[in-house]
Amino acid sequence: MISLKTRFRKSCLDKLAEIDAKAKLEAGTIVAKAILPVIHDKLAPQQGVAVFKSFSDEISTEPLCELLRQHHIKYFFPKTNPADYSMQFCDNDINDIAVMIVPGVAFDMRGNRLGRGQGYYDRFLASIPPEQIFTIGIGLDSQLFEEIPVDEHDQCMNMIRTPSFEIIL
Numbered sequence: 001m002i003s004l005k006t007r008f009r010k011s012c013l014d015k016l017a018e019i020d021a022k023a024k025l026e027a028g029t030i031v032a033k034a035i036l037p038v039i040h041d042k043l044a045p046q047q048g049v050a051v052f053k054s055f056s057d058e059i060s061t062e063p064l065c066e067l068l069r070q071h072h073i074k075y076f077f078p079k080t081n082p083a084d085y086s087m088q089f090c091d092n093d094i095n096d097i098a099v100m101i102v103p104g105v106a107f108d109m110r111g112n113r114l115g116r117g118q119g120y121y122d123r124f125l126a127s128i129p130p131e132q133i134f135t136i137g138i139g140l141d142s143q144l145f146e147e148i149p150v151d152e153h154d155q156c157m158n159m160i161r162t163p164s165f166e167i168i169l
Helices: 004-017 021-042 062-070 120-126
Strands: 048-050 079-081 086-088 097-102 106-108 134-138 159-161 166-168
Touching: 004 106, 021 062, 021 097, 021 134, 021 159, 086 120
Parallel strands: 048 097, 097 134, 134 159
Antiparallel strands: 079 086, 159 166
16 A cells, blocks of 8 residues: 555655746745855854755756855765665765755645655764754745655754745744
8 A cells, every 4th residue: 555655755746747947947046045044154164065966856956056156165965875775975074064955855834854755864864963964955835835744754854945935943
């Protein structure tokens, strides 16, 4: 039997696939400008931002990476290991990361995030103290729901940002 979470994820991914690349790029630009002050506020000297390389069905992170370059803020892309579903950031120490930009299939008003189902981000975030890295889940307005299905191992975000909505927990 397919779980509610799996059905909900598939429905959300189907809807995201229908949104054109231009809309995802425009949304990425709005979100990047909105979260830049938060990133600046959270950074300590020598720290940077962990950011994902967006897939075609996700909000574009290209505008954010460009803004980070312009502001001389270091950023790191995750490298995943499918053998054990772990995630690392190349040769960077975890203490180099102040803010993590997290993708999602869906988010809710309580900071919950629904990912693609492999648990890379949930495992990584569960392995560090919650106050060590400020997490920002980003997406399109259509990805924000009142409530989404979650399991006890799912990690909450500190902030959710879409073009029209900001939720800080």
